[in-house]
Amino acid sequence: MKGILTMKIDELDVKIVELFSADSDIGVLAASRQLAVARPTVQGRLDKLKKTGVIEQIAPTLNPAKFGYPVMAFVSVEISQNVGHVSVGAALEVIPEIVEMYTVSGDQDVLIRIVAKSNDDLQRVLDSISRTGAVTRTRSAIVLQTHFQNRVLPLFSQVGSDDQ
Template sequence: MMEDIVDDVDRKLISLFAAEPRVGVLEASRRLGVARGTVQARLDKLSSSGVITGWGPDLSPDALGFGVTAFLTLEISQSAGHERVADQLAGIPEVLEAYTITGAGDLWCRVVSRSNADLQRVIDTVLAIEGVQRASTVMALATQVPFRVLPLLEASTTTP
């Protein structure tokens, strides 16, 4: 449970690095009023436990020229296997994420493309994967709430 993994110092540390990713361990220790070794040990613990999953820069597909976002619900043949299809999806740069789902369809993918016409190429590439039988596509018109996880950190301080 997150309460067992993340305490108040960890929350402050994560919030600081989320707001200012380039702050550095020494400056973080100064701002939080804890020893540099404590900051480093906490960051190491949070990384090794999987709470912090990455340190790289967040990239904007739009700024890279991929301004169209769509969501594909894929139906796959039962003999194809989710992992085999997912391995092929991972080879398509425009596939940003893929999940096995319940309900209508078997896999859900978020994809990007350079244009609406280019989206057809991406869909055709996905449909060419052995085992993918059908794709249902929904295009995103505007981002209302971008992907975020930080609010969960704050929510973890309250008990239901």
């Protein structure tokens, strides 16, 4: 089942993930040398972490601000109740500036993170969202400064040390 931890994480798993997180270009052979373990051990651990879904993918992390999208906003969205979140997801997925979407509990139905070239461009994106016909209201909060994001590694490292 996706999302459920199906393997026991140990200290070596944590070290491997930390190493590849710090330098995704390191390669399995160089990682095995740095960790002083056999190359097949590192490869096997990586394969198992991928197979169980602990590692979803090894991919570059893009920074939209560095290629022309310096404005980021979190937008809470109320949807038409007769539409449903699947239809809303399909409607919003075609807007490339929407980089994340979550259905949520509470007063709002959906939370999205969007990027834009400027505040005027942000307005254009918000208008595109409203024009989908699935959205009844949006509320946005512009990000002024990012202090950290996608900070999962400390949590993962803690899991690997829980048995000690």
